[in-house]
Amino acid sequence: MSFQNEIICGESVKTLKTISEGSIDLIVTDPPYGVNYRDRTGRKVKNDDDLRFVLPVFEQAFRALKQDSYCISFYGWNKADLFLKAWKDAGFRVVGHLVWTKNYASRTGVVKYHHEQAYVLAKGRPSRPKNPIADVLPWTATGNRAHPTEKAVQSLTPLIWSFSKPGELVCDPFAGSGSTCVAAALAGRNYLGIELEDKYCTHARKRLSGVERYMATKERKQAA
DSSP states (O other): OOOOOOEEEEEHHHHHTTOOTTTTTEEEOOOOOOOOOOOBBBBBBBBOOOOGGGGTHHHHHHHHHEEEEEEEEEOOOGGGOOOOOOOOHHHHHEEEEEEEEEESSEEEESSOOEEEEEEEOOOOOOOOOOSSSEEEEEEOTTTTSSSOOOOOOOHHHHHHHHHHHHTTTEEEEOTTTTHHHHHHHHOOOOOEESSSSSSHHHHHHHHHHHHHHHHHHEEEHHHH
């Protein structure tokens, strides 16, 4: 079965199993990091206390992804060994690494945390992007208003433009507030978001409805 331009509320493994093999063109995702994160207001991320519910998703993501395509996944630096093993066990090859620099510290431990990071993974031997992005990028803060680890559309948009083509299907199996799907829709791609928590599914759908209205208005103005 194939889905597009939908936010599906449910477990990622179960949902991905229903998706036709090789039907997704690009995966961009920000999974729970397995660090039991809690923000300043006490909000938590579902399944962030146990990666046994997170890492198996990548096996099904690999199956659903087209041959010779990319997957970009954020990760927690202190669980990098577990993420790398899961990605490689699923069949992915590591082909790049991205860092976003912040002009503020999101947290202070042994050092001040001034960056976010993601690996670029490949299924097969995808063509290199025609316009490769830098591996160090600027970060846009969201204030985490809708989700405790919300990513900005502006931070994700360069990934969509570089690693996919107009009309292709971009999937986020940990969709959260829907930023990846919004970035995909605004870039003229189809999207598929999978999210476990009802409240974030509702929020993401509302955001995407707004994008659809915006895009429809833009098309009407261009045609006038």
